[in-house]
Amino acid sequence: MKIVSLADIIVASPLILLVLGSLAPITTKVILGNREPRSFVTLMEGAVALVGSAILTASVYYLLTARGSYFAFNDLLIFDRLTMVTSVIMLISSVFVLILMKENPSSSGYGYAELTFLLLSSLVGGVTLVASYDFITTFLGLEVMSLPVYVMIGMGHDDRYSKESAIKYFVLGSFASAIFLLGVALMYGSSGTTSFEGLLKLGVEFISTNFVFLMGVTLVIVGLLFKVSAFPFQSWTVDVYQGAPTPVTSYMASVMKVASFVVLIRFVKLGYFASSTPLFELIQWVTVLTILVGNGGALVQQSIKRMLAYSSIAHSGYVMLGLMAYGLSEYSSSEELIKQNVLFYLLAYSVMTLGAFGVVSYLEQKEGAQLKVSDLRGLGRTRLGLALALSLLLLSLGGIPPFVGFFTKFYLFIHALDQGLVWVTVWAAVGSAMGIYYYLRPMVFMFMEEPSSNDQAGDASYFTWKPLTHLIAVFFSIVVITIGVFSRFVLEFIR
Amino acid sequence: MLLSLIILFPLICALVMALLPDRRYLHKVALGMSVVEFLVGLVLYLKFDHNKTGLQFVEKILWIEDFGISYFLGVDGISIWLVLLTVFLQPIVVLASWSSINEKIKGYYVALFLLESAMIGSFITFDAVLFYLFWELSLVPMYFIIGLWGGERKIYATLKFFIYTMAGSIMMLVANGVMLLLAKETLGFYTTSLLDWYKIRIPFVGGEFFSPQTLLFFAYALAFAVKTPVFPFHTWLPDAHVQAPTAGSVILAGVMLKMGTYSFLRWVVPLFPEATQYWSWLFIVIGITGIIYGALMALVQNDIKKVIAYSSVSHMGYIIAGIFSLNELAMSGALYQMLNHGISTGALFLLVGMIYERTHTRDIVKYGGIAAQVPIYTVIFMIVTFSSIAVPLTNGFVGEFLILLGIYQNRPAWAAWAVAGVILGAGYMLWTVKRVFFGPAGQVVQDHGLHDLSQREILVMLPLVFLVFFMGIYPNYFLRLFEKGIIFLVENFHNYQLFSQITEGGL
Amino acid sequence: MKGLELFTTVTYAHFLFLSFVLFALGVLGVLLRRNLIVVMMSVELMLNAVNLTFITFAKALNQLDGQIFVFFVMTIAAAEAAVGLAIVVAIFKRFREVNIRFFQFLKG
Amino acid sequence: MSSELLFSLLIFAPLVGFAFNGLLGKKLGGHLYPGVIASVASFISFVASVGLFQLVSEQPEQAKYLVIHAFDWMQVGTFRLPVQFLIDPLSSIMILVITGVGTLIHIFSIGYMAEDPGIAKYFSYLNFFLFNMLILVTGDSLPLLFVGWEGVGLCSYLLIGFWYEDHEKAEAGMKAFIVNRVGDAAFLLGMFVLYSHFGTLNLLELNSLAPKEAIWNWLDPITIGTLLLFVGVTGKSAQVPLYVWLPDAMAGPTPVSALIHAATMVTAGVYMMVRLSYLYTAAPYTMIVVAAIGLLTAVLAATMGIVQWDIKKVLAYSTVSQLGYMVFACGVGAFSAAFFHLVTHAFFKALMFLGAGSVIYGMHHQQDIREMGGLNKRMPLTYWTFMIGWLSIIGLPPFSGFFSKDEIKWFALASDRGGNWIFWGLAWVGSLLTTFYMTRLMAYTFWRDKKYSADHQPHESPWVMTVPLMILAFLAATGGFLGIPHAIAQILPGHPNHWLEHWLKPVISLPTIKQGITVEYEWLLMGLSVVGSFTVAMVTRYLYLNRIDLIDRTRERFEVIHKVWVHKYYVDAFYQKYFVENLVLSSRDLWRYVDVGVIDRLVNKIADVTKELGRGFAWLQSGNMQNYAFITIIGLIIFVLFLFKG
Structure with a gap:
């Protein structure tokens, strides 16, 4: 047992910066006498904190820990490449979320300062989560990440959807946390440790010999699968994604998803997904069904956000595929490569989903707009750039080359095949063929259907000008091409 | 760099089209640029050494190291023809669009040039992932071309087209992954280069469906069969053709379908020689069924475009049966027929488009007796019809003759069925011609005063008509150049790795 | 007399059993009760049941880790309750409704 | 004259006549020109065939033929098909008959078709026919x-x-x-x-x-x-x-x-x-x-x-x-x-x-x-x-x-x-x-x-x-x-x-x-x-x-x-009924019931079934959060059963 050292503090400094930064907007608000500060100021405060934290993370990684793994706070937290990369992704993504929030009607009036505070607080949890190396910190991170989001969802001004979404997420989220926690308890009870390091030392065989431990692991997995919205624990996702204000949805779909998957990556590293364990077959089914449910459910959706939510479920399935390959590849030469490609997938997905929700956010003219796919009718005429951007993003989500969505998916397929998961991959491929339909449908409405007089998207004056959101959407649509074609540089960063 | 240029130039064209400020010059600039692209293709053709087997103008840059995916371009004696076909049809299509496309012109040309780039790309790439990339990428512009400038049921048609093709090719993606891993296993390194893949010996057990080679064979074959389209995966084709604008139909029939048949030659046959040999009977049966089935379907259509669409199914049947006859006659014939079909069916769609512009109907019942009104049009249509039904001295005959002779060499009894297509082909085409052009004047003649082809339209058709005859009278100009491509393939498809050994360096 | 030991001697198993019963009650509460407040309380019940488990295990393993864990959980549970109540209050103010069945606008 | 030249005359005279009448005949106008041009073309052909006949008859008895090689038509591997013409006793008489009778009929047509507006077209077809017929009889x-x-x-x-x-x-x-x-x-x-x-x-x-x-x-x-x-x-x-x-x-x-x-x-x-x-x-x-x-x-x-x-x-x-x-x-x-x-x-x-x-x-x-x-x-x-x-x-x-x-x-x-x-x-x-x-x-x-x-x-x-x-x-x-x-x-x-x-x-x-x-x-x-x-x-x-x-x-x-x-022994009626009509009718049925009814419907059905599947998944999404929790628990139970069954 060593005492907390200065190094620990320094390594954790991005977190501290985040905490301090999160206070800035509300402090400003307090100083201004509880008047909402100008949103630009708030945005800058948040962005500075986020970017600063990201820079700090990177520099800590490169300068202090010398690109190795550093265990802080008695092995509660780990700072390694994975932590660094995912933290940076999350932090930078959050900047974009903040921008979306600034221009979205659900948050542009009052409460932007509070939202910024909540977002940054949530990120504190998120970064803790990706750095967690003990189930205590995992739980802590999960909860700290989720709690502000409950509020953020519910902060919609006068919108019953956001309230419903908040309560659903809150109840189900806590419910899952409790299950997760029970799992941790059982694992702890049977093995005497909650740290990943300890579990690693314990060995994989333990899971086959100790029923209580297996039970615990199962419950933990259920909790984690719930967070990444895998079948059959995906139910909350769609409703919550739809009901939440769009920027918050984009936050959940990108940042929170990345964070949750990082936990899964670390969890998989424990070896419980290897083919020797009984979990193996189960997870195969979960993966296949997640993909099918996600893609299948999206087929019949009218609401854009709901459709994207189902798509998000499907993408979780693909990542699961990669994770399974990762679990099977232990100690083989491709292990690092798979992890890297899974991360690449997560990064790419964040970009695509942020962009897509960005467009949705642009289109929302009032709170709780609940846009339907058919509301896009005529967008190709009035906002060609935006329509094209959305098209590219959707094609990328659908896995059409040369967009990044294709490459990431293809890599994961290769790894899965390499690890012998042939039938799962085939189903995954079938699912992705199913998906094409709903990714193409918005394009049908944007370009091919003739707008009638009551279609607002066909009316150029209908939209308020949201330059930053527009910029984000277009920027991300370009990004999905460039990081697809020039993936080498991105992979270099992730490695 | 020539090959990169030939892919990149259309992209540049698309960019120029998108940025061109003055809308008045769109048509002319598009034509000019497509002609330049054609000239680039011509330069490629002239610099191509037909006496060499193997790849030429090779460009290879490692692209994604982790999996050995590379930017790998090259042309051989087979692909050069399809590249030429593509660049040749493009200016024609552009010229034909001058009057038919009146709105969203900019987007239209952007899509057209993107499409050209993707199609050429799929013909000249020798890297599996790059190929898949171009393959899928070609769907997107076509999706928009049909969906934006199409007919009444364009959305149904375009979605069907896209999803069907995509669903068909998704297994190819998985198979690509498997091949990649096999490459790693047998060659010791990750590679998606086709030339390396040729060296892989994939385990094959004759009677067993679940042997690796058979499964991979079918995974690829399915993708190409949908694209081609082979009976019974053809139902997207009539819908797509009927709804597509003229240019869309021409490109679709002229070039895109060739992506399917070409890929059979390039991928399926040499990669899976044993499976190809073993299952060739199936594909000959499917091909012949397609010939007859397509013809029977064409016989009873009342929409001119549907007649031609189903005739495409029939013609594709010839090509597939030809390829899987696995002898040099049939395969040369198949390649020849690919070019023929591009020209004659392309021409037919152009012609239908021209008359549609005048009458706004494709319903055969409403036509009749228009020959007197539009003599030049009639003459050209007849010429192309004769090409389509393979009358000697037109290009169609050469292709069909070689294919049928080749099928006979492989399976004599089945050739008789294939030959039945010759009769039925004449049946549906001439019946259509009779109903449209001959007999007493029909409704459209009474409703519209039809005017004959304009000079521009004649200019559109002339190169095609010229090729119909040139390829029919002097096919040897082409056939002897197939030698190093097709005949080498036929003779060596069991050990096609030879091909990779004799590949030439780049330019 | 052996059978009576189950009732006379309190073992770890008893604690565990109790905690599982509590947890199950919590789950049932979440599944069945209609009142949002009660559902929230059920969730809290689940968390506390887990706390009990932790403590039992900590005692059994003779470790402190489990006990420390409980502190974390209690903190989180408190925060959760605060957030949850806040949401419920906001909802009640807006809709005058705490019946869980009321919230079925989002579906499909 | 050499046989090649004569042969070219034989073949190309009608072809030129065809092309000329086909492209320009209508522009020239008049009812005489096309006929005259075509007849002259045909006559030139006839003269050429007389010359060829002469040439053939001069050939020695054991090789009484002329072969005129033009170019290779198709050549694929061992299959070689030259465009090569054969003038032998048989074809030399044939070409004489064809061009001779043909010329007479051309001339006759000048009178017969004089009032037809499509006379140019007529004569171009006639010339084209001669060309093809000559190919037929001389092809080797x-x-x-x-x-x-x-x-x-x-x-x-x-x-x-x-x-x-x-x-x-x-x-x-x-x-x-x-x-x-x-x-x-x-x-x-x-x-x-x-x-x-x-x-x-x-x-x-x-x-x-x-x-x-x-x-x-x-x-x-x-x-x-x-x-x-x-x-x-x-x-x-x-x-x-x-x-x-x-x-x-x-x-x-x-x-x-x-x-x-x-x-x-x-x-x-x-x-x-x-x-x-x-x-x-x-x-x-x-x-x-x-x-x-x-x-x-x-x-x-x-x-x-x-x-x-x-x-x-x-x-x-x-x-x-x-x-x-x-x-x-x-x-x-x-x-x-x-x-x-x-x-x-x-x-x-x-x-x-x-x-x-x-x-x-x-x-x-x-x-x-x-x-x-x-x-x-x-x-x-x-x-x-x-x-x-x-x-x-x-x-x-x-x-x-x-x-x-x-x-x-x-x-x-x-x-x-x-x-x-x-x-x-x-x-x-x-x-x-x-x-x-x-x-x-x-x-x-x-x-x-x-x-x-x-x-x-x-x-x-x-x-x-x-x-x-x-x-x-x-x-x-x-x-x-x-x-x-x-x-x-x-x-x-x-x-x-x-x-x-x-x-x-x-x-x-x-x-x-x-x-x-x-x-x-x-x-x-x-x-x-x-x-x-x-x-x-x-x-x-x-x-x-x-x-x-x-x-x-x-x-x-x-x-x-x-x-x-x-009724021509009812053969025509038989063909019409049993081949033509049956073919068309059965094709129509084939199209309706197989192409549209089975194949295309199957394709669409797959799409529909997939959609139905999606609708099923969406139905599970009832909106009631307690259902969601219930599904979660059911999932958990299935997990546990699955894991502990073996």
Whole structure:
């Protein structure tokens, strides 16, 4: 047992910066006498904190820990490449979320300062989560990440959807946390440790010999699968994604998803997904069904956000595929490569989903707009750039080359095949063929259907000008091409 | 760099089209640029050494190291023809669009040039992932071309087209992954280069469906069969053709379908020689069924475009049966027929488009007796019809003759069925011609005063008509150049790795 | 007399059993009760049941880790309750409704 | 002049004429230019063929042919197909006939088509036909022959449907092409069979590779191949069962009927068999089939010819019947006789068609012979020339038909390749039938009292039309001297030999006379034919002119037979009903119920089922969060059960 050292503090400094930064907007608000500060100021405060934290993370990684793994706070937290990369992704993504929030009607009036505070607080949890190396910190991170989001969802001004979404997420989220926690308890009870390091030392065989431990692991997995919205624990996702204000949805779909998957990556590293364990077959089914449910459910959706939510479920399935390959590849030469490609997938997905929700956010003219796919009718005429951007993003989500969505998916397929998961991959491929339909449908409405007089998207004056959101959407649509074609540089960063 | 240029130039064209400020010059600039692209293709053709087997103008840059995916371009004696076909049809299509496309012109040309780039790309790439990339990428512009400038049921048609093709090719993606891993296993390194893949010996057990080679064979074959389209995966084709604008139909029939048949030659046959040999009977049966089935379907259509669409199914049947006859006659014939079909069916769609512009109907019942009104049009249509039904001295005959002779060499009894297509082909085409052009004047003649082809339209058709005859009278100009491509393939498809050994360096 | 030991001697198993019963009650509460407040309380019940488990295990393993864990959980549970109540209050103010069945606008 | 140059003239003169008339004819305007240009082109061709004939005759006896190599058409691996032309005794006569008769018909057409607005088109088609026909007869390989074969079919299609505004005529053209295509498909297969067996499709090589001994085997490739080629012949040369298109083909302009559907194109099948005589002789089973089909056609067509009222239809059935004779002659191995008849038939049938054309022209496009009569006074030139044609076809000496037909009948009995009395008897009956209906035609058209109304006064045709008639009449009258039978030759001074047979000897297989058949038989048969024909002709003439009531009564008596003949033995109806309609109807059903109903529906069904699946998933998403929690718990339980089951 060593005492907390200065190094620990320094390594954790991005977190501290985040905490301090999160206070800035509300402090400003307090100083201004509880008047909402100008949103630009708030945005800058948040962005500075986020970017600063990201820079700090990177520099800590490169300068202090010398690109190795550093265990802080008695092995509660780990700072390694994975932590660094995912933290940076999350932090930078959050900047974009903040921008979306600034221009979205659900948050542009009052409460932007509070939202910024909540977002940054949530990120504190998120970064803790990706750095967690003990189930205590995992739980802590999960909860700290989720709690502000409950509020953020519910902060919609006068919108019953956001309230419903908040309560659903809150109840189900806590419910899952409790299950997760029970799992941790059982694992702890049977093995005497909650740290990943300890579990690693314990060995994989333990899971086959100790029923209580297996039970615990199962419950933990259920909790984690719930967070990444895998079948059959995906139910909350769609409703919550739809009901939440769009920027918050984009936050959940990108940042929170990345964070949750990082936990899964670390969890998989424990070896419980290897083919020797009984979990193996189960997870195969979960993966296949997640993909099918996600893609299948999206087929019949009218609401854009709901459709994207189902798509998000499907993408979780693909990542699961990669994770399974990762679990099977232990100690083989491709292990690092798979992890890297899974991360690449997560990064790419964040970009695509942020962009897509960005467009949705642009289109929302009032709170709780609940846009339907058919509301896009005529967008190709009035906002060609935006329509094209959305098209590219959707094609990328659908896995059409040369967009990044294709490459990431293809890599994961290769790894899965390499690890012998042939039938799962085939189903995954079938699912992705199913998906094409709903990714193409918005394009049908944007370009091919003739707008009638009551279609607002066909009316150029209908939209308020949201330059930053527009910029984000277009920027991300370009990004999905460039990081697809020039993936080498991105992979270099992730490695 | 020539090959990169030939892919990149259309992209540049698309960019120029998108940025061109003055809308008045769109048509002319598009034509000019497509002609330049054609000239680039011509330069490629002239610099191509037909006496060499193997790849030429090779460009290879490692692209994604982790999996050995590379930017790998090259042309051989087979692909050069399809590249030429593509660049040749493009200016024609552009010229034909001058009057038919009146709105969203900019987007239209952007899509057209993107499409050209993707199609050429799929013909000249020798890297599996790059190929898949171009393959899928070609769907997107076509999706928009049909969906934006199409007919009444364009959305149904375009979605069907896209999803069907995509669903068909998704297994190819998985198979690509498997091949990649096999490459790693047998060659010791990750590679998606086709030339390396040729060296892989994939385990094959004759009677067993679940042997690796058979499964991979079918995974690829399915993708190409949908694209081609082979009976019974053809139902997207009539819908797509009927709804597509003229240019869309021409490109679709002229070039895109060739992506399917070409890929059979390039991928399926040499990669899976044993499976190809073993299952060739199936594909000959499917091909012949397609010939007859397509013809029977064409016989009873009342929409001119549907007649031609189903005739495409029939013609594709010839090509597939030809390829899987696995002898040099049939395969040369198949390649020849690919070019023929591009020209004659392309021409037919152009012609239908021209008359549609005048009458706004494709319903055969409403036509009749228009020959007197539009003599030049009639003459050209007849010429192309004769090409389509393979009358000697037109290009169609050469292709069909070689294919049928080749099928006979492989399976004599089945050739008789294939030959039945010759009769039925004449049946549906001439019946259509009779109903449209001959007999007493029909409704459209009474409703519209039809005017004959304009000079521009004649200019559109002339190169095609010229090729119909040139390829029919002097096919040897082409056939002897197939030698190093097709005949080498036929003779060596069991050990096609030879091909990779004799590949030439780049330019 | 052996059978009576189950009732006379309190073992770890008893604690565990109790905690599982509590947890199950919590789950049932979440599944069945209609009142949002009660559902929230059920969730809290689940968390506390887990706390009990932790403590039992900590005692059994003779470790402190489990006990420390409980502190974390209690903190989180408190925060959760605060957030949850806040949401419920906001909802009640807006809709005058705490019946869980009321919230079925989002579906499909 | 070199053979290449002559040959180029032969081939390209009509092609240039075609191109010129096709592209510029309409612009030039006028009704004369196109005809003159086309006729000149055709005449140049004729001159060239005379030159080629001369060149061939100068060749040494053992290699009596010229080969003109143009370029390689197709070459794939070992398969090589040069564009190469062969001028030998056989084709040299063919080109003479084609260009000669062709030129005359061109000239005739100048008059006949003078008032048609599409005259330029007409002449360009006619020239194009000549071009294709020349390719057909000079091509030195089967595929090249096939080029011409399909090419002439194409021209036939275009010319039959020349007046395309008429629904029936357009239909007739289409029918001709498609029926021919049936034969052509078999022809293609036949080529494949022969290529696979012999490894070549060159005509000379095929003949020389053909086994010397007859192969009595149905499944031998040679038998199959020749049979398949013969199916092609039945299409092109209008034999049973594919003869149905030829009567309908009379929809085209009459000179076209003369050129294409009497003199040249329809004989292409016969020509092809004569060409491959060695191959055919090697396949005796094929020969039996050929002979049977030929004879059947000859007799059946004659019976149908009896009941026609359309002057052209009578001639059309007569053509079918005569083609039957030619094919029959091939079937008994008398290839030279077949070819002989081909040549003489080209003369007298072209003559009669043109004569009919002249009559139609004179009668203001009236084709029904019941409306004619008494034209011998109105149109003397036409009458006399037509008369020569008649005398020729009924086989009275010394007109050409006598010689050629008699030779066929002689070989029907005497050939060692299957000649017998039954064949002869049927052939004889057929020729008597021919005499009957041709005499009937004469009686109705010329000899009877006039039946036309007063305001449609028939008039004699202009000289452009009558001069060709006269030339053809001369040829029809004297053409028979090309092949004087041995029996007659023996008693003639100088013993002129059978020139045609001698001329063709180097290239075709000749039959020998059966044992025990002496020259007396030949005299006997000749006598029977001549006497029979003469008697029938006289009786018929008498009946139709004086005792028409007897004819009518006979017809009523045999109403059933008459009906069958009028309905062409119901063959057309049979095809229409069982092939065409059934094909279209079943295709429609196939399209509706299989293509749309099964295949496409399956495709859409897959999409629908997928969507339904999605709807199912969405249904699970009930909106009630307690359900979600419940699903979660169920999932958990399933997990646990799954994990702990084993």
